[in-house]
Amino acid sequence: xxxxxxxVEENQKPKGKGFFGFLSSKVxxxxxxxxxxxxxxxxxxxxxxxxxxxxxxxSHYAEKGTREIDKLEDEVEDLRAxxxxxxxxxxxxxxxxxxxxxxxxxxxxxxxxxxxxxxVEDDEY
Numbered sequence: 001x002x003x004x005x006x007x008v009e010e011n012q013k014p015k016g017k018g019f020f021g022f023l024s025s026k027v028x029x030x031x032x033x034x035x036x037x038x039x040x041x042x043x044x045x046x047x048x049x050x051x052x053x054x055x056x057x058x059s060h061y062a063e064k065g066t067r068e069i070d071k072l073e074d075e076v077e078d079l080r081a082x083x084x085x086x087x088x089x090x091x092x093x094x095x096x097x098x099x100x101x102x103x104x105x106x107x108x109x110x111x112x113x114x115x116x117x118x119x120v121e122d123d124e125y
Contacts, residue, residue: 017025020039092098100110 020042023042024039093102096110
């Protein structure tokens, strides 16, 4: 039996140049690159540009986070001051003399006698 072989046409051209081939045919930089654009360095340059873009994006993201943290710290400080003020008002209004003043309008009076102790014998229940 005969062996299977792949036919290869010698004059077959590639279908397209691709991105880098297109770029080297369109960009001309003078006599320094008479042979064409050095495409072999383009992936490395693209990688460095990508890293630069990521670095700038990360810096902006970090600054945005810092600004948000500062804003939230100011808000927490304001809320802390409000809580302290409300707590002090509550403590003042819950004093016995202040409660007595506020219930006077309802007709309630403060007892001047101390409370009496109720004693329950063991055999009552």
